[in-house]
Amino acid sequence: xxxxxxxxxxxxxxxxxxxxxxxxxxxxxxxxxxxxxxxxxxxxxxxxxxxxxxxxxxxxxxxxxxxxxxxxxxxxxxxxxxxxxxxxxxxxxxxxxxxxxxxxxxxxxxxxx
Numbered sequence: 001x002x003x004x005x006x007x008x009x010x011x012x013x014x015x016x017x018x019x020x021x022x023x024x025x026x027x028x029x030x031x032x033x034x035x036x037x038x039x040x041x042x043x044x045x046x047x048x049x050x051x052x053x054x055x056x057x058x059x060x061x062x063x064x065x066x067x068x069x070x071x072x073x074x075x076x077x078x079x080x081x082x083x084x085x086x087x088x089x090x091x092x093x094x095x096x097x098x099x100x101x102x103x104x105x106x107x108x109x110x111x112x113x
Contacts, residue, residue, distance in 0.1 A: 007061075010095060012055055012056040012059045013080070014088070016031065016056045019045055020083075021085065026045055026046075060077050063094075076090070098099055
């Protein structure tokens with residue numbers, strides 16, 4: 001597995017996680033605090049999160065296919081972008097697990113060059 005597959009997943013996990021936290025804060029500002037401008041903020045962030053979550057799904061699915069994960073683990077990673085802050089924890093766990101696989105894959109390739 002190439003390092004770029006893991007890197008693009010990690011980037012999208014962080015982007016999705018940050019946007020989801022911003023969306024939650026915007027919803028709190030809109031519905032609980034009744035702040036002016038929160039509706040526009042929430043609209044923009046929700047659209048951005050929605051589209052970028054689709055990109056996250058594609059990258060996470062690609063990562064899972066290349067890492068040969070079981071379906072349960074794949075679903076767990078895919079759903080992490082829907083729970084605030086979960087994407088950060090899942091990304092960290094996945095990165096620790098797959099760093100060894102990436103290093104093992106790249107070591108023989110570097111030796112051949």
